[in-house]
Amino acid sequence: MNVTIYHNPACGTSRNTLELIRHAGIEPVVIEYLKTPPSRENLVRMIADAGLTVREAIREKGTPYAELGLDNPDLTDDALIDAMLAHPILINRPFVVTPMGTRLSRPSEVVLEILPADGFKGAFAKENGEAVLDSEGKRVV
Numbered sequence: 859m860n861v862t863i864y865h866n867p868a869c870g871t872s873r874n875t876l877e878l879i880r881h882a883g884i885e886p887v888v889i890e891y892l893k894t895p896p897s898r899e900n901l902v903r904m905i906a907d908a909g910l911t912v913r914e915a916i917r918e919k920g921t922p923y924a925e926l927g928l929d930n931p932d933l934t935d936d937a938l939i940d941a942m943l944a945h946p947i948l949i950n951r952p953f954v955v956t957p958m959g960t961r962l963s964r965p966s967e968v969v970l971e972i973l974p975a976d977g978f979k980g981a982f983a984k985e986n987g988e989a990v991l992d993s994e995g996k997r998v999v
Contacts, residue, residue, distance in 0.1 A: 859974065861886035864896065864904075864953040872952040874966035874984045879954070881991070882977035886954075895946040898939060904953045907960035912938045915962060917950040966990070970997060 861879055863886045866872045879886050889896070896904065905915045912935040916928065922945055923929070928938065942948045954963050958972040967990050978995030989998045 859884055859956060861973075862889060862955045863887070864889050864891040864949070864951060866890065866892060866951045869951055870985055871964055871966050874990075875952045875954060875963040875969050878966060878969050878982060878990065879973065881980075881982045882973045883979075884973070884977065891949055891951065891953075892946050895943060895949070898943060901939060901942065901949065904955065904960050907955075908953065908962050910962060911935075912942075915950050916942065916948050921945065921947045923948060967997070 861884050863872075863876055863879060865876055865888050867890065876886070876888065895901075905912055908915070916923065916938060918924070918928075926941055926945070927933075928941055928948070950962055950964065952963050952966075954961055954969050954972065956972045958974075961968050961972050963969040966984065970990075978991055980991070980995055981989065981993045982991040982995075983989050992998050
């Protein structure tokens, strides 16, 4: 299965998502989007394919969001996309693209919606110890 993750290795959610993908036996294409941001076309497509608005795809915490005045409700989607491309830290993460769909994997277990359920073998826990999959590879609710 062809899987791409737009990853920030400094982000725990992104690291957990990457490890969940690998736990499914898939080695994804890893794009460190802070070093290699997506094209405008890819960013717009990922946001739309994930069923998000542009505002829902912007990261506020730890970014220049406030300083750039991006909370202004009069800003267009195009202006927000421009800001995200100029400052990739504003792109919320991690976006994951698979043939089964695209998701902003926050929390990390959202990625399970777009990975084959039969690929998981055994338990998986996040870095903080929170169980995601049980010993049979089934989602812990």
